[in-house]
Amino acid sequence: MNKTSVILVNLGTPDEPTPASIARFLRAFLSDPRVVEVPRLIWWFLLRLVIIPLRAKRVAHAYREIWWEDGSPLRVISGRQVVDLQEVLTDRYGEKAPVVAEAMTYGKPALDETIRRLEEKGIEKFLIIPMYPQYSGSTSGAIYDQVAQIIQRSRNVPDMTVIKSFHDDIGYIQSIAEAIKAYWAEHGRNEKLLMSFHGIPQDYVDKGDPYGEHCRVTAHAIASALGLASSEWSMSYQSRFGPKKWLQPYTDDKLKQWVEEGIRSVDIVSPAFTADCLETLEELNISYRELFFEQGGEKYHYIPCVNNTPLFINALAEITAKKLLLNH
The missing domain is CATH 1.10.287 (Helix Hairpins)
Incomplete structure (x- = not known):
């Protein structure tokens, strides 16, 4: 093994x-x-x-x-990603293929429990991939904290490597661009494409968090891969919470602005999420759809996350192979 x-x-x-x-x-x-x-x-x-x-x-x-019949969409999709990535890595590398597992920052399965269970099976080296393409201290940073806590508690410290981000990874960008193209081929293309990222407070960025810049790099790379002119797309931030100023423009404000400018049809996608969840299936696909129609919009298409699409699983396989030197 x-x-x-x-x-x-x-x-x-x-x-x-x-x-x-x-x-x-x-x-x-x-x-x-x-x-x-x-x-x-x-x-x-x-x-x-x-x-x-x-x-x-x-x-x-x-x-x-x-909620899906078989559980939380995020948990179900995460499980599918694990199964599919394991299959790809095993097909490519056979006995050299690493064991693929999942963990959650909050809730089950916890990262420390997952590592403990794998150590009991003889695993000695861990590559941890936060499923947030764009780094933020509020997401990936929390995983680094948990890794540090595991190290502090361990007499025989596990060999752990964390992928900080993959916001500009070619395979990841391609997987999103191709998913958008496939959606357009099946459902048609609307007047504008809005890339909505989960927001964070502005002062986090002011203190040095690179998240906003990572989001901009991702958005421009996707637009370039799709061959879009600057007038055909925009980016925004969703899910703000509390009284603080968050990264702008806000997604709801951008949708309202477009309607005021005469835009009646939009496509919306969130490159910040690699698995559909509450923020995409409810906030983007339901709440913002209702808002857009209330403002006078006529056509609103939500484009799903990359989830376990073959191109995204292949991107994860390539990230894994490069970091673990599986091709050497």
Whole structure:
């Protein structure tokens, strides 16, 4: 058995679309100082006494709208990515192929539990791939924190490497561009393409977070791969939370602006997510669709994430092979 593993790490998901399960997930997620930079004592009271009680029922309703028969879309798709990447790596490298596993930053399966389980099977080396193409301290940074905690607790420290980002990876860019082309071939193309990225507070970027620049690089690379003129597309940021100023333009404002300018049909895609989840299936595909129509828009197409499309799985395989020197 190969003594190397590649672990695909995503954000996490509630176990069930219920207020109780949502509350547990939000408590873990929003308690991370990487995610919310507010003095801990103040935030502890706000989170438990105000935010979670107010948000749990509303978020549970949103999850129920997009929940699949076999579970949370993010968890289901993550499992498919693991299976498909394992198949590709095994086909290419046989006994040299690393063991593919998944983990979540918040919820199950936890990264430390996944590594412990693999170590029990004889795995000694780990390649950790955060499934966020664009690095942010609030996402990938939290995974580095967990890796550091695992190292601190270990007498025999695991050999771990983390892929910081793949926002400009050629295979990743191609996988998105081809998914957009395939969607257009089947459903037709609208007047504008909007690339919506998950937002973060502006002050995070002001303090040195490269996320905004990574998003811009990704967006321009996709537009170039599609051969789009600057007038045919734009980028924006979604999912803002709280009173702080976040990266702009905001997705809802951009949609309103386009309607005011006479644009009646849009395509929207999110290169920030590698698996469809609440932020894409509910926020982009339902909430912003309703907003666009309310403003006077007429055609709105949501283009799914790369998920487990063959080109994206191939991109992950190439990233893995380069880092682990599998071709040598």
